[in-house]
Amino acid sequence: MNDSLIPMTANEQPQVAYPPMPASVEKAFARVLGNMATAMAKMMFHPKKILKVGRVTVVFWEDGSSTAVKCGENEIPDDYVAFCAALGKKVFGTNTALKRAFMDAPHETKEP
Numbered sequence: 001m002n003d004s005l006i007p008m009t010a011n012e013q014p015q016v017a018y019p020p021m022p023a024s025v026e027k028a029f030a031r032v033l034g035n036m037a038t039a040m041a042k043m044m045f046h047p048k049k050i051l052k053v054g055r056v057t058v059v060f061w062e063d064g065s066s067t068a069v070k071c072g073e074n075e076i077p078d079d080y081v082a083f084c085a086a087l088g089k090k091v092f093g094t095n096t097a098l099k100r101a102f103m104d105a106p107h108e109t110k111e112p
Helices: 023-045 079-092 095-104
Strands: 047-053 056-061 066-070
Touching: 023 079, 047 079, 056 079, 066 079, 079 095
Parallel strands: none
Antiparallel strands: 047 056, 056 066
């Protein structure tokens, strides 16, 4: 009887043994995946346009979304800081999630 015709339940997975991948193929595969990840990151996190209106900075991203951040009343407006804040907000979803990630990360200070 042909093994491929044996009925299996929905949760069963066929057991297939693949030969080991040659190192050169593995490296090429990793390079392709790395290039795809880089391209995805550039598409998702690359600014298409940055609009500044008063104390508000809006970053329009290549993926079609936008992120707005507002400079505090007692802060000096800084375009780079505004962009970094918008990027962090885009990556983490909200300012609260960004602040939580920052606060939860281990902090260490070393003397120079």
